[in-house]
Amino acid sequence: MAHDTKQSSSRLELHPDRLFPSDPAVRSIAQRLYQHIKDLPIVSPHGHTDPRWFADNANFDNATSLLLLPDHYVFRMLYSQGIKLEDLGIRRKDGVVVEQDYRRIFQIFASHYYLFRGTPSRIWLDTVFHDVFGLTETLTAETADHYYDRINEQLLKPEFKPRALLDRFNIELIATTEGALNDLAHHAKLKGTGYEHKVITTFRPDDVVDADRADFAANVAALGELTGEDTHSWQGYLAALRQRRAFFREHGATATDHGHPTAITADLSEVDAAALFQRCLAGQASAAETELFRGQMLTEMAGMSLEDGMTMQIHPGAHRNHNSIIFERFGPDKGADIPSPTEFVSNLKPLLQKYGNEASLNIILFTLDETTYARELAPLAGHYPALKLGPAWWFHDSPEGMLRFRHQVTETAGFYNTVGFNDDTRAFLSIPARHDVARRIDCRFLAGLVAEHRLTEAEAMDVAYELTYRLVKKAYQLS
Structure with a gap:
């Protein structure tokens, strides 16, 4: 296999x-x-x-609202691979309910992080994860919860x-x-x-x-x-x-x-x-x-x-x-x-x-x-x-x-x-x-x-x- x-x-x-x-x-x-x-x-x-x-x-509130939702480089790539913007928590003008579970949105992102290989977004994000938050494993579906919790924990600090x-x-x-x-x-x-x-x-x-x-x-x-x-x-x-x-x-x-x-x-x-x-x-x-x-x-x-x-x-x-x-x-x-x-x-x-x-x-x-x-x-x-x-x-x-x-x-x-x-x-x-x-x-x-x-x-x-x-x-x- x-x-x-x-x-x-x-x-x-x-x-x-x-x-x-x-x-x-x-x-x-x-x-x-x-x-x-x-x-x-x-x-x-x-x-x-x-x-x-x-x-x-x-x-800042949480990892998703800070790192993902403002970044059109991120969700344009995910959308290009068939992931709906609604599933990424992007608000619709007509008020239709979209995904509001920030952990779930981050999990979707993590599961598809491989899509960013070779792109500048991968360089920028890896640097943020490593230098700003001190994360030492690559982001995958398996490490998504660890990332989300570690980032949110640090975002609460005064620094x-x-x-x-x-x-x-x-x-x-x-x-x-x-x-x-x-x-x-x-x-x-x-x-x-x-x-x-x-x-x-x-x-x-x-x-x-x-x-x-x-x-x-x-x-x-x-x-x-x-x-x-x-x-x-x-x-x-x-x-x-x-x-x-x-x-x-x-x-x-x-x-x-x-x-x-x-x-x-x-x-x-x-x-x-x-x-x-x-x-x-x-x-x-x-x-x-x-x-x-x-x-x-x-x-x-x-x-x-x-x-x-x-x-x-x-x-x-x-x-x-x-x-x-x-x-x-x-x-x-x-x-x-x-x-x-x-x-x-x-x-x-x-x-x-x-x-x-x-x-x-x-x-x-x-x-x-x-x-x-x-x-x-x-x-x-x-x-x-x-x-x-x-x-x-x-x-x-x-x-x-x-x-x-x-x-x-x-x-x-x-x-x-x-x-x-x-x-x-x-x-x-x-x-x-x-x-x-x-x-x-x-x-x-x-x-x-x-x-x-x-x-x-x-x-x-x-x-x-x-x-x-x-x-x-x-x-x-x-x-």
């Missing part, structure tokens, strides 16, 4: 040389570089952790409260992401705690600039109520957005974030922009016009960033909610977003012709379309002073994805037109693991350059420090 490897149990060990080159000479260089930067503080300038965690500083974990993880700064209408009550609650400079917000105005949203007009009206501006007029609308940006800055924000379907930008006249805004507000705009409006708003936001100094992040190219049945039953962010081809050279030109030569403007570009790295993004960032390249993102936030990024952009954009690493995650406990993977891969890449005599080891040490710590602080204007 063939041995069933799905449930085989073994020691959970993290090899000290994981992700380093197999060649001994290059590996030894990577080891030395890694020792130089491995203990540097973590700067997490873009992510989606819940600010309530840090404001309330309450103990596992969110702020204590921030300190334990050596997180110097973490940024959450909130919509333009958010009252930032949780960030306000942090003031005076000493953590208000460690946990900051990011301004994401998609809720009031995306005219394809069913709630766009209602959101624009709410924007007017919040700010006292006449948001039914073009100038009042822009004034309201400036006011909200200032409000976010009062709560620590140094950056904005824009999750548009494409990278299209526009530079319309004031008259044409105002007319387009009115058509969008009235629900009379075509799909091409709502796309044009989003493009105009990227250019408007770049102008506002030049005024107030906020770094601008553009995250285009995700086909959101590709599985319409899942979206209708469960809502967004359920693992059904898919990368799409994205064009940058022509689409960004209107914005770049207006603001791209401004050295005081910081625009960070991300992509899910890796074919654009060498052809479009590296040449753009290697020329325009306003542009920098964000790290390998989302589906490509993996050892292989990070290596592809470095190999394709470095020869044209160099290291100093990139901005270090950001984890872009809801999975709080995985943040140290994600940053460690990035540090190891950067050391691996740099070690290859040293071995080929393209950099001295001293230069590589300096670059490793820049990629880990200095570049991210510079790009996001963090003191």
